[in-house]
Amino acid sequence: MDEQARAILQRVIRKIPNKKLQTALRAWDHLSSEQLESLDYAQPKWLFLENLISRCEENRLSLKDVTKLEMAYYIDNPSKGTWHAYQLFQAEGDAVSVNFTQFREQLKAHLKDVVRHVSVRTKKLEDGAVWIRIAWGDNFSKPNHLKPTYVVHYLQTSYVFVLNLMSKHKPFLYQALLLSTRHVSIKEAQLSSRSLTAMRDLLMRQYQQVFPTNQERTLKERNAPPSHPSIEKEHAECAERRHQMACEAFGDGVLPKLETAVYKLETKYRGNSNNTLNDKDELFRGVVMFSSSNLLESFRHCVSAGMAEGPVTPLLSSITQKGRNSFVITDKVPGAASQTPAHKA
Amino acid sequence: MALLTPYSKIPELNTATVLLVENEEQFQSRLADAIVQQEKDINVNVRLARKLPLPVENSETRPRIDLVVFIVNLLSERSLQAAESSLSHLGPDYFLGKLCFLVTDARCGAVPQERLLSVRRLAASHHCPVIYAEHQTEDGITMTAMRVLTILKVSAGLSPVATTALYLSTFTRCTFPSDFDED
């Protein structure tokens, strides 16, 4: 096993907690069951690693196999590192009929002819997600496996999720993706978070949304009627309305676990008091950041508990509607096309 | 905004209505259940609200409210402020013995001392009683329910010997001993 493989193995083993080590290695199934039994998983990590390396050398495992282990680790822990979402636009006619083998061949081919030394490894999961691990080298050096880029794409959808992509490799990836998915343009989707599953659910709308259809009934039954006929909740109706409004804006049931939402303000300060700030036409630049362990849940609670008044402001509801969590708010330029405050990318 | 007044409607026979106002909406429903189970001979309506003023929509169906109970949770600062702001939406007649404060977590160490004092000062200035509730235990809740019912019966005019709410409040109003408090 060469130096890079050993380093990757050490990094992955250090990340996997002791309890999960056995299952991870068994899923990797590059070691025989006796070898797995002979390993003592309670040892301190650096001792365990030495034993593991010795067994890998017995099976003459190579760098390729170790990258498989690392990829399995990332697939099992989709919330390590920050993921960025990209959106593909203007699909060509046959974009709909791209299948996995076609996509994989074309992606590898396009990447190879752009960057001489690159190692691409793909894996298709049960739910249709295509995981791609790209180790970038450049014209002279071997692919650097210590800083791989992970790309996740769902075929026939226009969304791509990327983990630690360096800006200098961006154009190469863009071009390869466009060609292999038969789309014309690709853009940042202004959505980044630590949890891949949350971003996927948000963008591909895999959470329970509430529409003003006949679903009111289910909402009413949901909050338990008071236990006794002579007990009456005064604020019941408006609590109900607020809850309905909150669910329509942010969805019902379990919500995708976004952590942050960032608003960059490029607006003029229009404080009511006429102090010096607002007469200069200098822009009042500021960044507003909301963060919580489950941001959508806390927004929904604020609205349904009545802390946030009135209909939900488009600033907040556009997180779920547009599937974004970073916005640039500029002043409403008179005569601007869109009626909501202009959100420039 | 119309003030809530106790004499705006004709009272129903042998019924009394209490309004529990709590900003956090935690303890009021359990207290309501206890009150309703506790009282057997007169029928008691309990209205739960987060804050005053009450929504106008159901003002017709709402029976005449004989007693307003402000539930103040000492662990949160907002609870007292919400109660204080709701006070301004009460008709003057409520301040003649038809208003009472119910404080939870009075015995808790984490509560800053002056918050309890400010509740008592507020109650004393409005000549209304303060009930301390042990809302964690079962018989604490039943005891609180019984005490609220005792005041409710008088303020709804259902006490056996005609006693006005104001007369009872002369005994039960919270006194705020300024100098001897710390002894």
Add this chain to the structure above:
Amino acid sequence: MLEKAGTAGQEKQKQDHLKELHAAILTLRAKRERLFAETAALKDLKDKLDQGLPLEEEETDDFMQLEQFLLKSRLMQLKDLQTVYHLIGGYNLIESKQGKSVCVSFRTAFEGMYLETYNLEMDLRRTVQISRHNIPPCVPLERLAKEHLQADFKAFLEILSLHLNALAGRKQQVLLIKELIGTVEIIERNQLCNFLVFMCKIQEETEAAVLCTLEYGDLTQCLPTRVTIESENKTLAESPQWKKNQVLLMESPVHSALLTMRKVGSIV
């Protein structure tokens, strides 16, 4: 003497009770007459309205009030019609946010089985725009919207409903394959279910197997547009039996096709 006094009282009581009953009967009968007259008038007015005949003068005075009733009943009829349409797999429109937006709910069904319901909220303020939906991303919603939305709203809803129903149907077929025919192994499929590859073993116990790939070019249909059969021994693929199977797969939903093939005995 007491008893008599008592019974006299009862006697008098009975008399005036009888009088009361008579009065009640009279009033009821009068009421019935009036109702008959009214319904008769209403009925012929309605017939006139249906045939669009001009109304006589004196009937128009209380016509305003009747008109409201009739409009209301018309509205109710239409609503019932809409819900029925929705029930048989069509779509249902509901107005929300005080007229500023409308919410369309598409109900999908396949072979008599109700499947998912998808919703779409459209903002009607200046131009009709899609504000919110929970349609799966693999459905080319943008493309359909660009083509049809501004031009013909009804056509857009129609074609979108077709797309959704077809998608649901295809998904259901794949599910049925797994449920009904265990021996067929699905090699590859995708979200839009417009590309399906599965392998089925031939009757004899030999390892020979046939690989069928189905492509659904037309996304509004549940039936594939192209079926290719591959196998190790070429002769098998060209055999007339498998030609018939190919046509079968083209014409009928894949799970029923496979069932018949199994009955016919061409696959295990």
Add this chain to the structure above:
Amino acid sequence: MMANISDLSRVALDSSRDSSGSGSSSRSLRVAESMKKKGETNPFRSALSSLSQVREGTTVKGNDELERNLVVVETIAFGQGLPPEAVSLLLDLALSLRSGTCSRVLKFLIPASVVPQEAIVRGVSWLCVGKMPVNAQVLFLRWVLTVFDLIDCKDHLRAIYGFIFSFVTEENLCPFICHLLYLLTMREHVQPYRVRKLLDVQAKMGRQPYLMQLLALYKVFRPELVSFSVPTRMRTGFKNHNSTWKAALTAVQRKNRAEVMADHSLTVEVKEKPTSRKRKLHHLDVPALSSAFDTNSERKVFRLQELQSFTELIQNIHNIELPAQMGSLLGSSLALHYLDCVQDESAFLRLNFWLGHSLQEEFLLCPADGSLSSLAEASQFLSIILSSQQFLQESFFSTESFLYKFLTVWDGSLLRTHFLDLLSHVPLMPSHYIKVLVFEPLMQLYFTSAVFFKCSVMECLNNMLVKWLTWHSVNALEDGLDISLNSNGTVTMTLSGFMDTIIELVRFVGRLAAEGLRLENCHVLLLSQTLTFYETVCDMFVKYGLPLVIMPPAGVFYPALLATDSLTVDRLGYIMYRYRENLTLAKKQEQQSEQTFHISRNTYQEFNQHLVAMVSCLWNSKSFLPGTGFEIDECLLTQTKVPEYGSRFDLVHHPAFFKYAIEFHQKFWPRRKRVDLASIKVGKYWNWYVEFLFSQGFDGLNDFIQVNTGHSSSSVLCQSLTLFICLSGQCHIED
């Protein structure tokens, strides 16, 4: 085959090791691994011995040898605690900073049974060397405070009192040093120069609570030395310093105490609570008197818990050693005997401090979730305090201040019986204090609660009155008496002051009763409770020698008079009879000895008014007379169309005695269809009826009637009469 593969791999391990980073550690580790396999005998012993030979300045980082030994010793420490010699050895290692692992070692220094005194003395010497970093010093002192009870003997420690005292000037050691001094101080330690030192430290650092506490103790030993007045109410001076070791220490102690408990005798009174219970605030349960002491010090010091019998206590009462945990005194009666007769101020001070602290922590400032650790424990704790107070016939100051605070935040149901019992034991206080501290909060609770709470409050106040009256009758105070309102502030309570308080109490209860009966529609329970109270009040002069007569208000008297159950009317009769006795006695004494006190005129007037109302109503069947408390206007009465309304409440027609009247009537006129009660009041039947009535056990009413109407009826006569009546039951007398 498996074995050689692992050997093979080990060989491979060795060969390819040089490339990996930490070369030296893995080789020594392999050595340690093999050595561990050999030294199976006593790892703890070997680890300890190797730790002791640690030389100056060995590197800690990466030193696997030291690490392994520390881990072994640590597991033993947290398992069953360290034996004494191990404690002293490890303490020495830690404080000598040889190995630089001082705080780590201190953290797991959990003594199994006893801490040798020499270890502490050597520790203090290391402290004096002054090389230790400040946080190590603080940790060491906190450790000493935590294990203070386990130090086998304190006399050497007391010998180096001066050295410890010298650290008082250290800014951040001061709180711990004061607490340690507080526990060690004996009379001979209190020297003038030390008091001066403490005072100027206090001037420098301000009136810190721990300084005040220590000075208060000094003042107790040598009041003349410490001049300034200690504030009446001491905030809790010393905080609990045992947080780091508390959990481990209690676990180890509980395990060890389970074995030690078997052979200890003195803790006979305190039932040993089941040790399995999860306890957060462990200091709440009264600690058993089991702190270990050695007795070989030169002065024959007796540990309180060693004494078995009372005689033993008497013989060597002069050199008793107070246990560190003052709470333990509460449990054993022998200890209370000692406390009572020795009147050792410092013992009381420390007991009050511990009691106030635990009451405050347990009841007033309970944890954020507001739940009592467990109701059963809390009530048992209160009952122990109650029994101790009853034993000492005196209430602790700290419980008293706790009661007043708890009363202001009480909901009326929490530990009601215990709390009200304690409240009735509240010592005497001037009338103004009791009005503000007890009566106001109690009134707010009383009027917002149901009738059962009202009755329990009445009962509590009745007990309070009885206790005060008995206390007064025992030490009848002519001259002033200094009631120690709190431990040292004295408020002189004169006789008049005492009477003011009693008047205030009786007036207060009268008002509660009158309004309570109104609200509860003369609830029979409340009425009977009120009457028990007035049975005490009516006899204040005769029974307790207090020249005070207070009549029940109209709101109590008339509901009782017109009550529908005969027992109430009878008790009212008894009360009025006793009032009459008291007043006549007071009158007689007033004429004879012209004493200073005299019963005010309107008390007599009030009594007469009640008397007239009762006699005229019951006896002369002229109720609702003008001038009585319940006169009703004539025309109003005629409007009620009740025939002879006047006699409706006399002995025959009174609803309470209606049953007896009917029974009497049937006995005499069995066959008369229409019952005519008036006929009973004619001639001799009346006497017979009265006899019959009083034979039913209404002796209260009997005395009342006798005294007021001279209608004598000797009991013999009435027995014979009842006999006659039941005989006549069979035969028929024509009317």
